[in-house]
Structure formats: C-alpha cells, structure tokens
Amino acid sequence: MSKVIVVTSGKGGVGKTTSSAAFAAGLAAKGHKTAVIDFDVGLRNLDLIMGVERRVVYDFVNVINGEATLKQALIKDKRVDNLYILPASQTRDKDALSKEGVESVINELKKEFDFIVCDSPAGIEKGAFMALYFADEAIIVTNPEVSSVRDSDRILGILQSRSKAAEDGKTVKEHLLITRYSPDRVEGGDMLGMDDIVEILSVPLIGVIPESGSVLQASNSGNPVIMDKDSEAGQAYQDVVARFLGEEVPLRFIDVEPKKGFFQKLFG
Amino acid sequence: MKLKGEMSMLNVLHVQELDLEKLCAELEQKRDEAPQFFMKSPIIVDCADLGDAAEQLDFSLLRQKLLELGFIPVGIRNNPVEMNARLVDAGWAIMRESRPSTASTEVSGDVSAETNQQAEVAQQDEPQAAPQVAPVGIKSLTIDRPVRSGQQVYAADADMTVLAQTSAGSEIMADGSIHVYGPLRGRVLAGARGNEQARIFCQSLQAELIAIAGRYQLLDESDTELKGKPAMIRLDGEKLIIEPLAH
Numbered sequence: 001m002s003k004v005i006v007v008t009s010g011k012g013g014v015g016k017t018t019s020s021a022a023f024a025a026g027l028a029a030k031g032h033k034t035a036v037i038d039f040d041v042g043l044r045n046l047d048l049i050m051g052v053e054r055r056v057v058y059d060f061v062n063v064i065n066g067e068a069t070l071k072q073a074l075i076k077d078k079r080v081d082n083l084y085i086l087p088a089s090q091t092r093d094k095d096a097l098s099k100e101g102v103e104s105v106i107n108e109l110k111k112e113f114d115f116i117v118c119d120s121p122a123g124i125e126k127g128a129f130m131a132l133y134f135a136d137e138a139i140i141v142t143n144p145e146v147s148s149v150r151d152s153d154r155i156l157g158i159l160q161s162r163s164k165a166a167e168d169g170k171t172v173k174e175h176l177l178i179t180r181y182s183p184d185r186v187e188g189g190d191m192l193g194m195d196d197i198v199e200i201l202s203v204p205l206i207g208v209i210p211e212s213g214s215v216l217q218a219s220n221s222g223n224p225v226i227m228d229k230d231s232e233a234g235q236a237y238q239d240v241v242a243r244f245l246g247e248e249v250p251l252r253f254i255d256v257e258p259k260k261g262f263f264q265k266l267f268g
Numbered sequence: 269m270k271l272k273g274e275m276s277m278l279n280v281l282h283v284q285e286l287d288l289e290k291l292c293a294e295l296e297q298k299r300d301e302a303p304q305f306f307m308k309s310p311i312i313v314d315c316a317d318l319g320d321a322a323e324q325l326d327f328s329l330l331r332q333k334l335l336e337l338g339f340i341p342v343g344i345r346n347n348p349v350e351m352n353a354r355l356v357d358a359g360w361a362i363m364r365e366s367r368p369s370t371a372s373t374e375v376s377g378d379v380s381a382e383t384n385q386q387a388e389v390a391q392q393d394e395p396q397a398a399p400q401v402a403p404v405g406i407k408s409l410t411i412d413r414p415v416r417s418g419q420q421v422y423a424a425d426a427d428m429t430v431l432a433q434t435s436a437g438s439e440i441m442a443d444g445s446i447h448v449y450g451p452l453r454g455r456v457l458a459g460a461r462g463n464e465q466a467r468i469f470c471q472s473l474q475a476e477l478i479a480i481a482g483r484y485q486l487l488d489e490s491d492t493e494l495k496g497k498p499a500m501i502r503l504d505g506e507k508l509i510i511e512p513l514a515h
Contacts, residue, residue: 150417153435157416171413202414202433202450 002110005117006135008159010151012122014143015179018215019237020119021049022226023139026241028083029226032114035074037086037105039131040121041096044088050077051222052085061089064101070108079227084113094127106134124158133164137173140203143180144191149200152176156203175206177240182211183256194254207240209233210253278310278342281334284317286324292333299337301462302482305441311339312363316346323348328358408444415440415454422460436476445469457484459503468501469513483508 007020017040024036038046041061047053052075058068063086070086077083086105089096109116120131132138138159142152156174165172178197185191198205209215214231218224226241228234232253239249283291299306311334315322327344334341343361352362407426415421415430417437427444430452434440438454445467446458452470459466459481466480473494475487480503487495490510498513 150437153417154437156414157419157435157438160413160416161419200435 002114002116003136004106004110004134005115005137005139006120006132006159007117007139007141008120008128008132008155009122009141009148010124010128010155011143011148014141014148015209015215016122016141017045017049017119018219018225019139019141019177019179019209020117021046021224022234022237023241023244024115024117025050025077025080025083025224026226026237027115027117027244028077028080030241030245031082033082033084033112034115034117035084035086035109035113036117036119037109037131038088038119039097039127040119041088041127042090042093043121044090046119047075047085047087048222049219050085050224052077052087053222056087059087059089060105061092061096063105064096064098070105079223094121094125094130097126097130099130099133102130103134124155128155129158129162132159132172133162135159135163135172136165137175139175139177139206140201141177141179142197142201144178144182144186144193144197146192149192149197153201156201174203175244176201176203177207177209178205179209180211181208181254183254187256205251206243207236208251208254209236209240278312279306279339280312280314282314282317283322283325286318286321288326288330288333291330292337295334296337298462299339300482302460303338304457304479304482304484305460307338308340310342312342313344313360314346315344315348320348323351327351327355327360331359409442411440414450417454425461442466455479458501464503466503469499471498471513472496473499473510478508478510480508 007016007023009016020036024034028034036046037060038044047056055075058073060073062068063070063073074084074086077085106116118131118135121127140152140156142148159172160166163172176198178194181194182191186193194208210232212231212233214228215225215233218228225231225234226237236253239252242249281295285291313330318325331341341360343363344355345363347355355362409423409426409428411421411428411430412432414432415434415438417435420439421428421441423442423444425443428440428442428446430440430448430450433450434448434452434454436453439457440446440454441457441460443459443461443463446456446469448456448470451472451474453474453476455477456468456475457479458468462481464481468478468480473487474496477484477486478501480501483503483506485508492510494510494512500511500513502509
C-alpha cells in the first residue's frame with residue numbers, strides 16, 4: 001500500500017525542499033521505491049537541490065496537461081536506486097495544477113511507488129493546497145521561531161479541515177520536523193526550544209535537524225544532505241527516515257556544546 | 269469554477285408585526301448585544317407568522333433598513349405566493365416554496381388545509397431550524413481535535429466543549445458556555461448571541477481575547493493573575509470577571 005506524504009510548512013525558507021529531497025533520498029536508500037514531486041510550479045527548486053536540473057525535459061504540468069507521459073517526465077536519480085523526481089514547471093504558475101490532474105498523476109504513481117513525497121510551496125494558496133490535498137501523512141517543517149510555528153499551526157488546521165482525508169472523515173497523520181535548530185541559541189534564549197514548539201503545536205516530533213553549514217553546501221552542490229554521512233544534519237535526516245519507518249531512535253544534536261563534543265568524537 | 273449546494277448557518281428573522289419602525293428598533297437592540305457576531309451577517313426573513321398580512325409590508329424598505337442595520341438580507345421564506353414577483357423585483361431571493369394563499373381556499377376546507385400546511389412547514393423546518401427550537405444549553409458541540417490558527421468553530425444555540433487545545437489565531441464561539449480542557453490560546457466568545465448567563469471555563473487560560481455576550485476584553489489588558497491557570501470567566505453587569513476555577 002503506497003503512501004502519499006506532504007512536506008509542508010506555511011512559511012517559506014524553512015527547509016521544505018531540503019527536507020523533501022533528504023527524506024525521499026533516505027526512503028529510497030532504505031530500499032523503498034520513492035517518487036518526489038515538486039509542487040512549487042513557477043519557482044522550481046527541487047531539481048536544483050537534487051542536482052538534476054540539467055536533465056529536466058518534461059515536467060509535472062506537462063503530465064497533467066497530457067503533453068507527456070509520467071514515464072517521460074520522471075527523472076531517475078543516478079546516485080540512489082529507487083528514487084525518482086517529478087520536477088515542477090518553471091514557466092507556468094500554480095493555476096496549472098488542477099485537482100483532477102494532480103489526482104490522476106498521484107494515482108498513477110501509487111501503482112508503482114511505495115512512497116510519494118509531495119514538496120509543497122510556501123503559503124496557503126493553490127500550490128500548497130494541492131500538495132497537501134491527497135496526503136495520507138504530513139511532515140510539518142518548522143524553524144524555532146514564533147512566526148514559523150504560527151504558520152505551521154495554520155497549515156495543520158488546513159490539513160485537517162480541507163484535505164481529501166478530512167473530507168472523507170479521516171485524519172492525516174502529522175509529524176513535526178524542526179529544522180535549523182541551534183542548541184546554543186536556544187540556551188541563550190534567542191530561539192524557541194524544542195519542547196516549547198512541541199507544546200504549542202502538540203504534534204508528535206519526528207526529528208530535529210541542527211543548523212549546519214553542510215545543508216547549504218549540499219544544496220549548492222545538488223546532493224541531498226542525507227547523503228553526507230559525516231554531517232550532523234545528514235545523520236539527523238537519517239534518524240528521521242528511520243523513525244518514519246517505525247524504528248525507535250533517540251534524538252541527537254539537541255543539546256549544547258559538551259554533549260555535542262561527545263557526539264562529534266563519536267561520529268565525527 | 270465550482271458551484272455547489274451547501275447548508276450554511278443563517279439567522280432567521282421571524283416577522284410578527286407590520287410596524288417596521290418597531291421591528292427595526294427591536295432588531296437594533298438585539299444587534300447591539302453582540303455587534304461582532306451580527307455585523308455583516310446574512311439574514312433570512314420568515315413571514316410565516318404574518319400570513320397574508322405580509323402583503324401589506326414594504327419589503328424594499330425592510331431590505332433597506334436591514335442593510336442600514338449592518339445585516340446582509342439574503343432571502344424570504346413563507347411569503348404568500350402572489351408576492352413572489354414583487355419580492356424578486358425588490359432584490360429578495362425566495363428561499364422556500366411559498367404557501368398558497370388561504371384566501372382562495374374554500375371556507376369548509378380551510379381548517380384542515382391550514383393544519384396540513386402547518387405540519388408540512390414544521391417538518392421542512394426541522395433540519396434547518398431545529399437549533400432555534402431547542403432551548404439554549406441543551407445541545408452541546410464537542411471538539412476532540414486542536415482548533416488551529418485561522419480556524420473558526422461556532423456552536424449555534426449550544427454549549428461547546430473542546431477536549432484539545434485552541435491555538436493562537438483561532439476563534440471559538442458558542443451561543444452557550446464554552447469549556448476548554450487543553451490550553452486556551454486563541455479568541456473565545458461565549459454567549460455569542462447575547463446570552464449573558466454564558467460562561468467560559470478553561471484549564472489553562474492563555475487566550476488572546478475573551479468575550480461574553482458581546483463584552484470583550486484582551487487578556488493582556490486585564491490584570492488577572494490567572495494566566496496559564498484554570499479559570500472561569502463570567503459576566504457581572506458590564507464587566508467580565510475572571511475567577512479561579514479550582515477552590
């Protein structure tokens with residue numbers, strides 16, 4: 001039974017695309033056939049972060065409009081088996097996404113893939129709505145700051161009232177992913193703490209990704225950060241994937257220096 | 269685009285007399301009890317109580333008056349069928365099949381016909397207007413999931429019980445009392461249609477705004493020591509009183 005997972009946040013720039021790429025690559029690396037769809041029509045980024053921007057021929061909108069088949073548009077990742085990318089169109093806008101069109105693409109993907117990861121655009125407009133509408137589960141990406149948390153709360157409300165699951169009287173399973181977490185700054189009082197965020201949103205935590213230079217580096221080089229096995233962020237994303245697949249993994253990289261040093265020695 | 273038939277909550281104004289001035293004065297008073305709730309709210313006019321006397325009412329004027337009072341007049345129901353064309357011209361929608369005028373019915377058949385009509389009307393009323401019949405406080409709406417930022421929940425003619433949290437930026441409203449067992453963080457409006465006996469009960473008072481029967485207060489502006497604590501809010505005259513819930 002395949003699952004549709006939306007990666008969403010409400011707010012922009014919190015790490016949805018980075019997380020989508022890492023999460024999808026992680027699932028695929030564990031042997032699950034995974035497709036990741038970029039819903040950010042008009043501002044496509046996923047292909048860049050996945051390092052396939054020069055291999056895009058057809059896109060999501062072409063498939064919706066029947067101008068290309070799904071097979072033609074899906075880009076197979078060269079590093080990880082089982083990983084496929086469906087890029088967004090850069091020359092259209094979000095109105096090109098029709099509910100029927102998106103549904104038929106997702107239904108077709110469901111026949112072949114174990115997991116379909118939907119990378120949502122920011123905002124609560126059509127693109128974001130389409131990305132979450134068919135979701136079975138949702139990963140809510142939040143930064144440790146109040147406006148991001150507020151926007152996540154808003155998107156959770158939309159998820160549970162306007163998604164297809166909600167219309168059918170079911171619920172979308174929620175996971176909270178905190179990104180760009182800096183234990184030092186939490187300690188210093190500049191950032192919201194992990195526990196505060198969980199308390200405000202009351203959604204189960206699936207992982208905490210530490211603020212790390214390796215994320216930017218990975219994005220710029222077109223390698224999902226999860227493949228960087230030496231970086232803390234990469235390891236934290238691996239933990240997220242493991243937890244998503246049902247393993248019990250303790251949280252790491254959430255405490256300040258002394259402990260962090262210990263982990264660095266252990267893994268660095 | 270999509271066009272769908274949906275049921276929505278609407279206020280129904282039951283007109284019982286022909287004196288428009290008096291009617292509007294009463295309505296204005298009602299509105300001022302909960303201005304936030306009524307302002308720009310859609311309203312339906314029901315003429316069932318007027319019967320054929322509805323013919324004598326100036327519906328263009330009524331429509332104008334309602335607009336002046338801040339309502340949005342939507343439609344009319346239970347008006348004499350002969351008036352349909354005139355009402356449509358005056359900008360009203362006919363909400364429900366009108367009653368055939370009793371004047372054309374034979375005298376002998378009058379009573380039974382009338383009774384049947386009434387029964388039918390009452391039945392039709394049920395799905396739409398049952399809340400109006402039920403006494404306030406009998407019904408209850410239970411919410412077992414968080415009320416998130418941007419969401420609005422309204423318990424019409426009922427009490428509300430929220431078992432989870434309400435988030436900052438959310439709004440919960442009830443015509444009766446409101447009970448919240450998770451943290452209460454958004455706006456909370458009890459007695460939304462003017463019930464001054466309505467109260468708010470919560471386990472952790474962190475609301476942005478509290479209101480009962482139209483009297484509202486920002487929590488940050490009130491000098492309560494009960495923030496984050498179990499509390500009950502009631503109305504005493506014009507003043508909102510915040511009291512500890514546990515003794």
